[in-house]
Amino acid sequence: MTDNAATAIDNPRSTVVRRRKGVNWEKWGWVYMRASGVLLVVLIFGHLFVNLFAGEGVTQLDFGFVAGKWASSFWQWYDFLLLWFALVHGSNGIRTIINDYSTPPTGTGIRWLLTPHGIMKTALVVSTVVLLTLGTLVIFTFDPCPAGSPADLLPSFCSVAR
Amino acid sequence: MWSWVLHRITGVGIYFFLLVHILDTALVRVSPEAYNAVIAQYKNPIMGLGELALVAAIGFHALNGLRIILIDFTGFGTRHQKAMFYIVLALWVVLLLGFAPRHLMHVFGGA
Numbered sequence: 001m002t003d004n005a006a007t008a009i010d011n012p013r014s015t016v017v018r019r020r021k022g023v024n025w026e027k028w029g030w031v032y033m034r035a036s037g038v039l040l041v042v043l044i045f046g047h048l049f050v051n052l053f054a055g056e057g058v059t060q061l062d063f064g065f066v067a068g069k070w071a072s073s074f075w076q077w078y079d080f081l082l083l084w085f086a087l088v089h090g091s092n093g094i095r096t097i098i099n100d101y102s103t104p105p106t107g108t109g110i111r112w113l114l115t116p117h118g119i120m121k122t123a124l125v126v127s128t129v130v131l132l133t134l135g136t137l138v139i140f141t142f143d144p145c146p147a148g149s150p151a152d153l154l155p156s157f158c159s160v161a162r
Numbered sequence: 163m164w165s166w167v168l169h170r171i172t173g174v175g176i177y178f179f180l181l182v183h184i185l186d187t188a189l190v191r192v193s194p195e196a197y198n199a200v201i202a203q204y205k206n207p208i209m210g211l212g213e214l215a216l217v218a219a220i221g222f223h224a225l226n227g228l229r230i231i232l233i234d235f236t237g238f239g240t241r242h243q244k245a246m247f248y249i250v251l252a253l254w255v256v257l258l259l260g261f262a263p264r265h266l267m268h269v270f271g272g273a
């Protein structure tokens with residue numbers, strides 16, 4: 001069979017690569033899942049080791065335990081990194097799963113919002129932003145010796161300071 | 163395929179725990195009493211078994227996540243992905259053998 005100009009079809013494996021302009025966010029999301037994953041292995045295993053394995057394990061956890069850790073800025077920053085890396089990694093993973101199982105609506109604005117896809121995406125973004133804000137505030141505005149609390153619930157250094 | 167299913171299920175499970183865990187930790191800003199009351203729930207036997215399941219889920223997700231990364235970035239990983247899955251399972255069993263007895267003693271030991 002011979003091709004003439006009218007029936008010739010381009011080779012589908014064309015060497016011309018067409019790229020969309022702008023940042024490829026989907027690719028950077030993919031890279032982030034892997035980079036944060038490596039970091040999270042270290043952060044999470046350290047977190048579980050110190051809180052759930054070392055010492056008396058789960059039975060040692062109380063207000064005094066937290067106050068003792070957050071008295072040091074090392075553990076404040078450690079928990080800050082854990083909060084942000086884990087929650088952003090998890091939320092991005094959930095975003096992937098929502099995209100896998102629900103069809104994005106064709107409408108925009110309120111027509112986009114009032115669909116299962118729109119509701120789930122909105123709930124995901126709102127809960128992530130609220131929890132990142134809340135968690136960060138809790139770590140850095142923490143008061144280990146709140147006035148008026150019984151001394152036996154507080155870390156021992158509270159009574160020394162007064 | 164099963165590694166993918168398990169990776170996805172454990173990912174979602176850990177995620178919902180994380181949401182609750184950020185909220186229960188936020189109680190340290192309410193009062194020592196409020197925080198201690200809620201954290202005490204983590205020490206009852208049912209929650210103790212839940213923590214074991216949580217560590218099992220995180221352990222699998224973490225080990226299999228490292229496997230995914232090796233598959234994506236190294237030819238070695240791609241060639242040996244199946245063998246690495248069995249290595250993941252073996253390391254996961256070792257991890258749980260190290261954690262479970264100690265944790266169950268804390269939960270059921272009555273200390």
Ligand code: HEM
Nearest residue numbers: 033037040041090093094096170173174176177224227228
């Ligand atoms: C312990 C260290 C962790 C490692 C090494 C890790 C690794 C990974 C990797 C590489 C992916 C990407 C899969 C893909 O794009 O195909 C992923 C997905 C995911 N991760 Fe993690 N992760 C870790 C911790 C966490 C934590 C703490 C959470 C929850 C807060 C989480 C929740 C998720 C979710 C929901 C997905 C999406 C699953 C899917 O698309 O099927 N991961 N993880």
